[in-house]
Amino acid sequence: MSEYIAPLRDMQFVLQELAGLERVAELPGCEEATPDLVDAVLEEAARFATEILSPLNWPGDQEGARWHDKMVTMPAGFKEAYRMFTDGGWPALACEPEWGGQGLPKVVAAAVAEMWKSANHSFSLCPLLTAGAIEALVLTGSDQLKATYLEKMVSGQWSGTMNLTEPSAGSDLAAVRTRAEPQADGSYLIFGQKIFITYGEHDLTENIIHLVLARTPTAPEGVKGISLFVVPKFMVNDDGSLGDRNDAYCVSIEHKLGIHASPTAIMAFGDHRGAVGYLVGEENRGLEYMFIMMNAARFGVGLEGVAACERAYQRARDYARERVQCTDIGVRGGPKVAIIKHPDVRRMLMTMRSRAEATRALAYVVAAAHDTALRHPDVAERKRQQAFVDLMIPVVKGWSTESGVSIASIGVQVHGGMGYVEETGAAQHLRDAQISTIYEGTTGIQANDLIGRKMARENGATLKAVIEEMRALDADLAGREGGHLAAIRSRFRAGIDALAVAGEWLVTTYGVDVRAASAGAVPFLMLLGIVAGGWQMARAGLIAQAKIDAGDSDPFYAAKIITARFYADHVLSQAAGLASSITEGVEGVNALPEDLF
Amino acid sequence: MSEYIAPLRDMQFVLQELAGLERVAELPGCEEATPDLVDAVLEEAARFATEILSPLNWPGDQEGARWHDKMVTMPAGFKEAYRMFTDGGWPALACEPEWGGQGLPKVVAAAVAEMWKSANHSFSLCPLLTAGAIEALVLTGSDQLKATYLEKMVSGQWSGTMNLTEPSAGSDLAAVRTRAEPQADGSYLIFGQKIFITYGEHDLTENIIHLVLARTPTAPEGVKGISLFVVPKFMVNDDGSLGDRNDAYCVSIEHKLGIHASPTAIMAFGDHRGAVGYLVGEENRGLEYMFIMMNAARFGVGLEGVAACERAYQRARDYARERVQCTDIGVRGGPKVAIIKHPDVRRMLMTMRSRAEATRALAYVVAAAHDTALRHPDVAERKRQQAFVDLMIPVVKGWSTESGVSIASIGVQVHGGMGYVEETGAAQHLRDAQISTIYEGTTGIQANDLIGRKMARENGATLKAVIEEMRALDADLAGREGGHLAAIRSRFRAGIDALAVAGEWLVTTYGVDVRAASAGAVPFLMLLGIVAGGWQMARAGLIAQAKIDAGDSDPFYAAKIITARFYADHVLSQAAGLASSITEGVEGVNALPEDLF
Known part of the structure; x- marks a missing residue:
């Protein structure tokens, strides 16, 4: 089974x-991110990914x-x-030096x-969730919580873990019912059940620090009455050693x-x-704090999509190079050729x-904007970058x-019948x-977050600014x-034209008829993704052409231009259709009476 | 877990x-297919599907x-x-009365x-494969083979089974290596390995009749040297009783x-x-015979796509009606509502x-055309309908x-986190x-079959005829x-316009640059599917409107029109983009040198 090889050349280019x-690297606090250091980090990570993590992927699944x-x-080898992962210092990569982190840019x-x-x-989900919990504690935890954890x-x-969901409160956090009762010593006692808790229990670490959403007895109803608590699996003694087992147990895991x-x-x-739990920050502000973790986690999950596309591509490409089947098209009686x-x-x-x-390309550009939003000396620039990130x-x-799913599905198809056999890995x-x-x-x-909080609430200002940037590239x-x-x-x-029309329509419509606007929310998210991805691919194509014009003979640049060309003709080509589905497709979505479904 | 309920109203309408x-029902041999009989058959089948087959689906998977x-x-209950399936006479539904079939239309x-x-x-795969084997024997088997099997x-x-694929001959049947050695008694001895044989072994029936592609010693290379053989699991004595175990064994099944x-x-x-195997028809014509089974099987597999869309829809709809989450959009502080x-x-x-x-709609229209192609008294009409079917x-x-996969994926998404839990069934x-x-x-x-054998070979004649029919509906x-x-x-x-442009381009290009045409083959298949599906939905919408105008108050018709409207705005809207990817997207597909992938 072929192992994952990090696409270092493309990563470095992006x-x-x-x-x-x-x-x-010029931002305050990012000075250590010199090209040499970053290259060394990427190469070391690539080796760890190929040699240690990739070989465990299939047996871990089985x-x-x-x-x-x-x-x-956990499965053997994990x-x-x-x-080895912690020995290598990998969890600390982007964390604050104050707490032992290496402070590298996001x-x-x-x-x-x-x-x-x-x-x-x-x-990868174990360090992802831990990083989210760290971020929430750094930004909102008391000094004592920080010092302890x-x-x-x-x-x-x-x-670390994030404990949001309950059986009747999935995406609707207003419905959270877990209770937190204040104790005389300032701690709380937590009562309730949480589901879908990633790495809620495992044997990789000696302690697990749960961040848990719950309601205090005096809390108002709805999302404004939710508080955030630290609930360790094992209590922590004053000297940092582990104490009693806390009353937080994993009663089952999902199939x-x-x-x-x-x-x-x-x-x-x-x-x-x-x-036993400890309040993080202030009471009733738990949702706000949880959103800190969620934004980081949402970006991290977005990277999973990138990663799925890359991994599925590599496996399909390797198979297509090896698998010999049929003659070259249009050649009768010729030799059999590899299906590539x-x-x-x-x-x-x-x-x-x-x-x-x-x-x-889009994900890394957003990550760099996030670094700038956090660290740029100019407050206006910080604000501008944060709006782009949001x-x-x-x-x-x-x-x-969504790309990850459809690309992984194509990956199965490239393998033909072998793709349906689990041992193949696709x-x-x-x-x-x-x-x-x-x-x-x-x-x-x-x-819904995109068209509501991120667009309608500010009258589409940031989207318009992004579209202006795109038009500058068009020039x-x-x-x-x-x-x-x-x-x-x-x-x-x-x-760009399709995006501008659909964006304008959405922002205008949202205030008048939120149901109509919402009918086009997902198509608009896809449209923005497709065009923003095309924007980055066009930038990449321009830069690659400039390198070639300057005499650089690295074939990477020619490949980049062809890949951008493919993307334009086969992906950007969907933009106009999507825009028209948004602006003209409301009736089809909303007209059918419920009982006729 | 909700059981499947056959969508009888839509089936009857279509x-x-x-x-x-x-x-x-006016075709020779189809006279028994009166509306009353067909309704009774569908209702009985619907009951069997809901009560017997659907409850075994999830436990069978596990x-x-x-x-x-x-x-x-086989799993418990199968x-x-x-x-019960055979007791009900279901395998015989569309088979020739001569062999015990009920002779109902396809x-x-x-x-x-x-x-x-x-x-x-x-x-469903067991009867599907058996039906294909029956069709091949009816059309090409000797009287003795027919009488025996x-x-x-x-x-x-x-x-019955179809044995085509070998480890190095997947889609490339020219590479088939299984040998057939003629014996003195007119039979053959078969030697070789076949893979991916659906229901190649099981305990549902007392005998399994394998149809096997193999080469005789004097056969020419390539697809013109393949013959078709009947290889029973158990030999059949002259009196029809079972004899010795044949040397055909299942050495493993796939995970x-x-x-x-x-x-x-x-x-x-x-x-x-x-x-021991018996030649079907003549030597070296096996591929031709196998195509008889394959066309039937391809249509049958296409129906699996329809069925997957329907099943996934039903489960997602039922869940969306039950699952209460969040308030109605735009309503603050209102009651929680079902996510539908x-x-x-x-x-x-x-x-x-x-x-x-x-x-x-498209599949049934094609099936009816197939009935007409087989049975219409007028040879020109038979030919016209067969061309449409092909x-x-x-x-x-x-x-x-492909629709089945993307729709089933959406079905998982409707369930949110529960969709990812296997017990949910999505x-x-x-x-x-x-x-x-x-x-x-x-x-x-x-x-490739579509743009080559079905379009380029006849200069796009049938496609043009279909487009003319579509334009008549537009009128x-x-x-x-x-x-x-x-x-x-x-x-x-x-x-229609997009389809016409892309079709014309493909037919013209195919003869000049088959690589360029082939780069657009799958996008064209999708385009033709989308527009042909839209054609049937538009027909359905017109008929529904006529019913409403005539005073029919069945809400089915209003729902049909809204569904057709949705399809137009959200699916047909992709047509122009697909057409342009075909006519302008060749370079992106074919330009990258192989070593740069």
């Missing part, structure tokens, strides 16, 4: 040429995480891999995280379509005497390749993960990719007529 | 209004078919269900088969993504003394519903099954649906301006 790593007596045993951490996700989606979470010695090696726990808090020569196999591979590159997070989440990528469109908010929820492309770039420009321009 | 069941000692044990059998597939994809296969007492209850066998022929009220959930359900209806079979196969539909895009020829192979729609039908007309006309 980091340097599209995401502006040099400018990121063995799965196993529950017994409220404990979870414990050793996790120890954009570098994004490239590294993509590798973990491509190599072993299930494994952060260092060991940054080192990876302890892991899922994929990510079998990632235990999805049903957690019971307080079934015996109450689970067949036009439709090429079309599938180009679809996969171009989607991996486009989703990667607009794009649901797109990175929704569009990349089917696992599809099964694993499917969860990314669901957790941390389904694509529909991302799209750059206008100077490069002829060949692939001219074709790319033509498709890109049509895409 | 049979009567779109597929012209009355005219089919238990799976199990191999041991070259035998396969044996009893199969006995279009009626299609509706019934759709039910088996929706209710239990794995179970047909009656027991038609009754379902014995099942697959889905259809776990359908055993996919690796068959070893002749490992011990040679497997949320616009994006409606959009997903309408996508699923409209795709089920469109793929069903053109559309790859579309029914490729487009319906994930099984996705896992099962995926195989339909692969077996009996991948979508890429269907598309009918022109008389019905206003409201939904006007919107449908506008989208349908744009779809």
